[in-house]
Amino acid sequence: MTQIQKVEWPTLAMLAACYGIWLGAGLWLYPVAPWGALAVMAVMAGFHTSLQHEALHGHPTRNANLNELLVALPLAVAYPYRRFKALHLRHHRDESLTDPYDDPESWYVAEGDHARLPAPMRRLLAINNTFLGRLVIGPPLMVFGFLRDEVRNLIAGSRGVRRAWVHHGLGLGVLFAIVWGVMGIHPLVYVGVVAWGGMSLIAIRTYCEHRWEETPDGRTVIVEDSRILSWLFLNNNLHLVHHRLPRAPWYALPRLYRERRAQWIAANRAYVYRSYWDIVRAHALSPKDPVIHPALRRATRAIDRPASVAGGFQPSGRTPSAGPAEALPVAARPEH
Template sequence: MSNRPSADALPPQSALSATARVEWQTVALVIVIYGSFFAVTWFWQSLPLLVVIALGGWLIAWHGSLQHEVIHGHPTRSRLINDAIGWPPLSLWLPYAIYREGHLTHHRDEHLTDPIEDPESSYFTQAAWEHMGRLGRRLAAWNATLLGRLTLGPLIMILSFLAQEIALVAKGDRHRAALWARHALGVAAVLFWVVWVSKMPLWLYLFGFVYIGAALTRLRSYAEHRYADCHDERTAVVENSPLLGLLFLYNNLHVLHHKRPGVPWYHVPFLYRRHRDFLVAANGGLVYDGYWDIARRFLLQPHDDPRHPLHREPLDLD
């Protein structure tokens, strides 16, 4: 039985958001991320290949964490400025505007994990599961393991997303087409810098930066949500992970983010420690002791049945 508290012990969002007009900690982070991106791509030939890949993957994942921050209203009070900070498509495949729209929809917590209502759900409806065929179901089952999520997961995620977007544009969605046209200009600028100016092979950027960065992001999101009858208990916490916590801008303390999505990244660890008992009680104790704990449990075992409990019927997985 759940021991969830009956009242929210956290300070109200209005109090937590009463910050300066400019959050200089995040501005410094913006300079570090973009400055490091230009430095690594410019000096890549002077670095060992594995170092380039490690730094490139880290920077793309870190940039994705920064985009998540600006979606939630940081580092200024101007959405125009914030969106300009988050817009450059370093990952190439994900337009910022689509990410923003989908992620804010994801924050309707009453619909968390629902494959119809939650754009970031990893679950399938029964109908979608049956439509996938045997090979598709086997890939989905493999993708439910941590090893599968880190290896094939980025490819499945990117190709599925692009297929959905192509279908929307093909159906005549002019708004989506215009959005992708603007995104294409940004992609062209990134590739011009990387391939033409910095002379980096395209395969190295696609694999070492984009794919590895997507894999790191998939690590963060792998055990982030899990269906439970109470929506507060669908959001996990990954503690004791200082290095990856910085990479994810402490979004690993995810239950706090869903409770107070406007809290800036540099306040999250302190606020979590101060209210840990309440937050762990609120999410039903869904806590992992670092990402090694997740790997120990789920490296080759599925995190959950890929079919959503409210959208499935008994079915032979073969």
């Protein structure tokens, strides 16, 4: 078989369903029930980020360019696919998970950086560490931090970043030609309801995905029974399985978990929730983690370090790394 012929049909079916439901909601439901249509589109925008996550890990084909094309329409607006890919693959260096500088998706803040923040920002970050806070203010904090650092990357001329944004700009042009020109939805309404809502949906999954633990496997969660959310998250509720086997397709993760359930739970030091409802009950208004990393970066100097912002707001003034294939100049690399 050629690379393009070897495809994962369940993932292609999910892509077709995502785009079809999104289009149907905007074209036919919006004129008669606008808020219902926007809610459906928000769910599909969140679902689309799960599909983008599959694509960056090499699905549904073995051709990376074709995978990118399949998820190129940026339904959730904020993140260029190529930047998401570079930063997320860096996140998969499990030995660096939760590090405030070296993990692109860490919400922890280094102690020295936290001390320099104004009191209102420290308060916002504390609220953001509750489940409801993450859903409400997590998306704007995340996007603000990401865009701020991307501007620094563009000014620095980091390799690949400008091209990623050019591709993203073309995708946004097509998106808003459909949303505004065909569906009649104002771009600000789309961003404020659909995009924000989609990011909030994904925040349900990412809220408990990682914690600090001495062993890398102990830093990654398993949520066993997520019902319909497992479809929207493409089984990434079984997050440790994904981290250990990142090339496994989404539909294989439940079987891989069932076959070795006891070993998976032992490996992650029983960082397991029965369902997302258990997370809501435990942490709706109570932070799961401290804002300051409990073990790493206890005494940091006020210097720029690359790392990321794909997952969390990083207030230190750092510039995010463009990833293994898009390295920053040597002077901007982190000290190890």
